[in-house]
Amino acid sequence: MDLQHRNNIKVMGDGPATLVFSHGFGCDQTMWRYLVDHFTGRCRVVLYDQVGAGQSDLGAYDKEKYNSLAGYAQDLGELIDQFATSPVILVGHSVSAMIGALVDRQRPGTIAAHVMIGPSPCYIDVDDYVGGFKLEDIHSLLDTLDSNYLGWSSTMAPVIMGAPGQPALGEELTNSFCRTEPEIAKQFARVTFMSDNREDVAGLTTPTLILQSSDDIIAPVAVGEYLHGVLPNSTLCLVANVGHCPHMSAPCACSEAMDSFLSPWIDPHVD
Template structure:
């Protein structure tokens, strides 16, 4: 199976560098529709779906391979190797920011920069670390998802999206959740929300932008500040936005932060 088919890869634009856009849990590449097109006149842009999401080839889903985020990271390395032209820059939303870190560490020098949108290395509070959730909260979330995935999706999506003045965005995210195969979504949720990649942060020396919303129930500001302290070569940009998807709810502010970062690093 080709990488292009497996991950439903879509390429646009041209330029001296390549931007790879990686979506978060329950989403697909369409979630970049308000952000990615603005870069196609300056960069080669590559959109794709994680295996099990969107229009990826579901036959490629292997519960063993994808029992950790490393399986997705290995796929990302293959995508970058095949479709990169010039420096490779990953724009990763939520869990895909961590997938990007793992891919970079597995293949040093593959990435020129990372843009991490609402990232979190660990969702569970642990001593002085505030991830946003107690372990019992995450277990309850996963139990609810396991017993009633569609109900969970319709309830949680608007809360995750935020931006109550634009309910159509919450509906869009809910529809995206509901299009995902429930069994694969449950598996990916457990891998995502129980993951802990704090130990890997200090190993990443690639320039990184942490794009953080000032009100985000999934990745609170404390997480962005923690990542900024732990990542040796990072920039933290906090934008005014309620929710976990600023690339949809605040695309202009997101683009401004990304553009400034890329300019500062001559990319």
């Protein structure tokens, strides 16, 4: 299997560490462009598309393999082996933050640090845990996706993006959702929103920066606070931003927080 073709892998930049950028549901690697230029002069950067997204090889999609996040974690581990040089920092948006946590659990010592942007280990309210959605809300969302994916995308993508002062970003996310092959998107949505990765993140000692928007319909502040509580070496940074994609709508705030957190790896000689 040609991984570069399968995941449309792009490698650029050079430096003492590798940043692997992993996009969320309905997105692709192009949505990292607001951050990437900030880092390519100081480190190696690896971009890729999840199978089924962007310019990935749709022929590589396997419904059984990708019926859980483990299939996506397997892909990410493979591309780290082939294209990343240590130390490796995973920058994961939304569900990809949990995919990165799975890789870390499966391959202890492979990941030097995580930057989790809008992460959520579980989207459903369970007992005292606040995920942001009731189970019936998730079932309703998935039923709507199944019956009218393009209509759901056109309605929900701008809401998910937020960024009320930047309507072009909502349009970009809508177009990205609509470009995704509907059957693949439906399965990835079901896998994403029904996953519960709380056991996978609990006690994970890898240094982690949690970047959480102050107003996010998908991952409320309570989720970031929960993760901060269960990840012993974590830093929680609230970004003043409306929406689930602060790396697009508030890139300066994100890059500033990342600079401070990542300094030991990407600027090792700076005191």
